[in-house]
Amino acid sequence: MMDIALITAGQMYRYYLRQVVVGDGRRPARTPLDRAQEEVGVPAGGWMGRGLAVLGLAAGGVVTEAQLRNLFGEGRHPHADRIEADQLAAGKKPAAARRAGALGRRVKVTGVDLTFRPQPTLTLLWALGDEETRRAIEAAHERVIAACLTELEHEYVTAVDDDGTPRFLPVVCEQARAKLNRIATKMTRPPKQKARPLAQLRAWWKASAILTSGVAADVINSLLEHARAAAAAIRARVTAAVDVALAAVDVAATVFVMNSGGRFHRRHLLTEARRHLALAQRGRRREPSLDESIVNEVLAAHCADITKARTERGEESGYRLYTARWAPAPPRSRTPAAASGWDRRPAANPAGPFLPLQPGE
Incomplete structure (x- = not known):
């Protein structure tokens, strides 16, 4: 299967620098890219494709953080910083030096993100199989990626002149992206016209796994037994007991x-x-009314009733409003200020109280 997404200019490339290049984890702040990849065990990214020679890149070369920023963040040459510095050293103006590091006109879409995912059955087979089976699946997956990229480069990204020189299109247009989506959907996940028996689906899955992976049929046949054994081992280690107090x-x-x-x-x-x-409980059948017991424990031990019912229905249990007992109390309304004393006169003693006004005063 293949997922397709567009990469736009701006800050989107930071998502790849912070998560994708470190195995979809979280890259610590102010950590160099090479050290972050080494800590999580993710190999460095490498350049591949037919257009590397035009850009002055070598196949298999390590992709640096600055190159990702220039290419995907700004839509410029991966070595735009070096090109601009050489132009400035040669006496060019800053504007001309910056134009020298550009890849044609300024565009909004700077790249296309292609994610290749094997079928779930192959993923499970890779996890449960032996070392030889894993190597076979990995090699088949790499061959599929290389074949897909070659086809994409030829049909959608590059064109070839009469003399055989590659001519690069500026971006992948929306029409090409829509066609790729249709092809990926049709070839990898055909729509189900009608419900199929489970036995027939299993037979198709088995035949597809044998055809696409090149693994021996006896290995595929043992996949279900491996999966059942793994599920039984997991269920044996998981207790079915539920602590109502902790659950509450x-x-x-x-x-x-x-x-x-x-x-x-x-x-x-x-x-x-x-x-x-x-x-x-990991899919185990729960005891009857166990969920009600947890709810009753929550209401009794951790909730406060804040219902302000105005109708009889509002007094019913299903309509009552609750909050947690540890929730902060709502702010109290301020006490009304005392009267200004417009009908009182000052006392002779400034420290004494005001006296009522006499009639006629």
């Missing part, structure tokens, strides 16, 4: 944070309690 704390905290203003109804607690049980 988790449910109360989650519902309080996720609802606006920290206010919620009983149905919100019940939904979160069922989600908690689904995660805690």
Whole structure:
């Protein structure tokens, strides 16, 4: 499968520098790119493609942070900084030196992000197979990527003149991107015209895995047994016991944070309690009314009733409004200021109280 996304000029390239180049993790701030990749065990990116010679790049060369910024962030030559410095040293004006590092006109779309993903069955086979099986899957995946990039370069990104010289198009147009999407959808995930029996789907999946991976049929046949054994081992290590008190704390905290203003109804607690049980029991069948027990514990131990009902229905349990007991109290209204004393006169003693005005004063 292949996912396609456009890379636009500006700050979008920072997403790739912060996450993608370090294995979809989180790159620490002020950490050099090479050191961050070494810490997480992700190999450095390399240049590939037919247009490297035109740009003065070598196949397999390491992609640096400055090159990513120039190419994807600004749509300029990967070595734009060096080109601009050479032009300034030669006596060119700053504007002319900057134009020398540009790749044609200024465009909004600076690149296309292509993500190649193998089928889930191959991913599971790679995880459960032996070392020889993994190497076969990895080699097949790399061959598919190389073949796809060659086809994309020839059909959508580059054209060849009569003398065989590559001529590069400025960007991948929206029409080409739409066609790529249609091809990827049709070739990798054909739409289901009607429901198929599970046995027939399994037979198709098996034949597809054998055809695309080149792995022996007996390895594919043992995939289901490996998956069942792994699932049984996981279920054996997961206990089915649920601590109602701890579950109540988790449910109360989650519902309080996720609802606006920290206010919620009983149905919100019940939904979160069922989600908690689904995660805690890993698909096991839960005890009857266990979710209700968790909700009752939440209401009794961690919630305060803040209902201000104006109708009889508002007094029902399903319509009552709650909040967490640890929620801050709403600000109190200020005490009304005392009367200005316009009907009183000052006393002879400045420290004494005002005296009432007499009639006629």
